Amino acid sequence: MKFSHHNFIQRAIIKTINFFKESIFAQEYALQKGFLQWFPPQVKIISVLAVIVGTLLTKSIALLFVFYLICLLIASLSKIKIGYFLKRTWLFIPIFSFFIALPAFFTDFNIAVLFVTRVLVSTSYIILLSLTTPHTRLLKTLRSFGVPQVFVMTLGMCYRYIFLFAEVIENTYLAVKSRVGGAIHYKHGQHIATWRIASLWQRSLQLNREIYDAMLSRGYSGEPRVLDE
Amino acid sequence: MSKPVFELEDLNYSYLGKFPALSDINLKIEAGEKVALLGANGTGKSTLLHILDALVFPDAGSIRFSGQDLNENVFNDEKFSRDFRRRVGLVFQNPDVQLFCPTVKEDIVFGPLQLGIAQNEIKKRLDNLVEILNIRDLVNRQPHQLSVGEKKKVSIASVLIIEPEVLLLDEPTAGLDPATCRQLLDLIDDFHAQGRTVITATHDLHMVPELAEDLRILNKERTITAAGPCKDLLANQDLLKQNNLVHIHKHRHDGSWHKHPHQHSPS
């Protein structure tokens, strides 16, 4: 019994990683010719910010649902498959809100619902923005809004190396699986998982150091500069 | 006579003070030389290149660049630091650490921008390099979308665009297909023909005659055991065997196994 239990966890982990990777790195929608893709990123960022401020200020759940329906409408006008969109947003909702709001469900149900709805609407709009705009353009736009380049560069690097790590985790998983042939005994599996997390941590420190060296080597001195275009 | 580019005396280095990586290194490299650092895995080649690029500093012994002692203090001087980074460029063994920007183009121009090279000049160099390396269709891609060979090309471009006097290369041909490899070797040749110094770390015996005229061999004690022209050292089978640089081939003759070193005559 312990066997299948563990395999289930492993499969869940790899599935989550894949989903995460696909979610963050999806590019196909950004390149389609839909409604939102047509707007310049500056306009989109400002509008999304306005909507988010609106959701935080209103206390009406009905109004929030209207916002949400509009979001779904825009998504479909932007050629995003609704099923795909819902799956993406609903994955992030529990992470962001459920655990925070959980205690409130027992005290004031209305406040908890309001909170979760706000999170739902805000994340939906943010995901809509990120789906319809190539991330390199988002970063450039942040720069044009006067966000310091160090911050923009750090964001860009996070994005870049999350992908690398998703691949490292996936490859380690496949390597372990090919060595032990799929079925891993529970105890042994636990050991491997611990070792994997430790080595991942080690690797991230090492990678961090090496990237910094690579930056130093090409003359980085704390103030990133960009090409005028 | 001008001073040597690099001069290392009794240099020792260990990671975190307990993992020895280089011991008693004595090395002198003159301007315009084309040198390979040859050694099996773990003999300290990458560490030595990092020392030459002043990313780490020796525990004991000294390193001089054009007669100037290199240590942490001199790199606090911004002017010296910038001057050194302009004159010495390192291509890392792992291209993933070198490509940290959102797009290939931003990665290539990162160095010259940091070093304060004029924007027009950078655009000119970028255009030129992209043409030579045939990577025009890659410039707007994201680094994680590239193949290993493409990543390698881009990381080399990101250093060549600085036009350093000294080029340090860490296993540059590893993982490249023969055509890309050829292209890279020609590029290194052109670079060297302009009077620049090229120092390459490799464990690949086949590539050595193409990569270098002179050779330094590192052994498992992580020190330099032999130095001299390529053709002399490569002819010394015993030396190569002692340092785990020869492929040992194993095959069957008449029902019994035979082992012998693989011969690659550098003709």
Ligand SMILES: Nc1ncnc2c1ncn2[C@@H]1O[C@H](COP(=O)(O)OP(=O)(O)O)[C@@H](O)[C@H]1O
């Ligand atoms: N970050 C590190 N921490 C501890 N030891 C290291 C580190 N990097 C390299 N080493 C050790 O230093 C020695 C030389 O490594 P390296 O310079 O990478 O060799 P090479 O490039 O010739 O394969 C090896 O024994 C290696 O295990």
Ligand SMILES: [Mg+2]
């Ligand atoms: Mg190495």
